[in-house]
Amino acid sequence: MNDGDMQSNEAWERAYIGLGSNIGDRERFLTEAVHLLQEHPQIRVTGQSALYETDPVGYTDQAPFLNMAIEVTTTLSPEQLLEQLMETERLLGRVRDIRWGPRTIDLDMLMYGNVRQQQPELTLPHPRMHERAFVLIPLIEVLELHHQPQAEPLRAFLERAEGKEGVTLWKKMQ
Ligand SMILES: Nc1ncnc2c1ncn2[C@@H]1O[C@H](COP(=O)(O)OP(=O)(O)OP(=O)(O)O)[C@@H](O)[C@H]1O
Numbered sequence: 001m002n003d004g005d006m007q008s009n010e011a012w013e014r015a016y017i018g019l020g021s022n023i024g025d026r027e028r029f030l031t032e033a034v035h036l037l038q039e040h041p042q043i044r045v046t047g048q049s050a051l052y053e054t055d056p057v058g059y060t061d062q063a064p065f066l067n068m069a070i071e072v073t074t075t076l077s078p079e080q081l082l083e084q085l086m087e088t089e090r091l092l093g094r095v096r097d098i099r100w101g102p103r104t105i106d107l108d109m110l111m112y113g114n115v116r117q118q119q120p121e122l123t124l125p126h127p128r129m130h131e132r133a134f135v136l137i138p139l140i141e142v143l144e145l146h147h148q149p150q151a152e153p154l155r156a157f158l159e160r161a162e163g164k165e166g167v168t169l170w171k172k173m174q
């Protein structure tokens, strides 16, 4: 049995991931994270936003971030996908210390299909995404790539989100 046969009964679900980095070569950490996810046989990266430079939110005494969002399709469960996100953070050398503090790479699962769940290990949609312009701006962009209907309600959240003026387009995707 080859890999294709093993996966043939599993559905490919669409999920959205928010990425952020504010230490070292920020662009390289983001692009490396996308490549590492893309290499997983059960993950396909199907859309990427531009890179945005964003003022830090929460713990503000730290360097500006680069943020972006990606769309993936995956046969991994939400919990398995979270494990891959954490593994990718580990590979790229993230050290956890200050909450909301500096990091080489931070990967948040923003949405997974229509799953809604509230558990400390994994809350979906991500509990703080609706308040954060640095998440909403790239997320809405990537949703619009494939005309996903969730973009519309999120635009209403963006109207109310703080920190919009702290988000600037940094690099467009080719
Ligand atoms: N949707 C989610 N995506 C990623 N992690 C989540 C999610 N829901 C819950 N978690 C849990 O949150 C924990 C802490 O995550 P992390 O250290 O990345 O937080 P943070 O990036 O500092 O803050 P924030 O979650 O506000 O972005 C993780 O161990 C994970 O189990």
Ligand SMILES: Nc1nc2c(c(=O)[nH]1)N=C(CO)CN2
Pocket (backbone or CB within 6 Å): 019, 020, 021, 054, 055, 056, 057, 058, 059, 065, 067, 100, 101, 106, 134
């Ligand atoms: N601009 C910006 N600010 C943040 C970010 C981030 O990715 N971008 N991540 C945080 C912890 O999740 C806290 N603050």
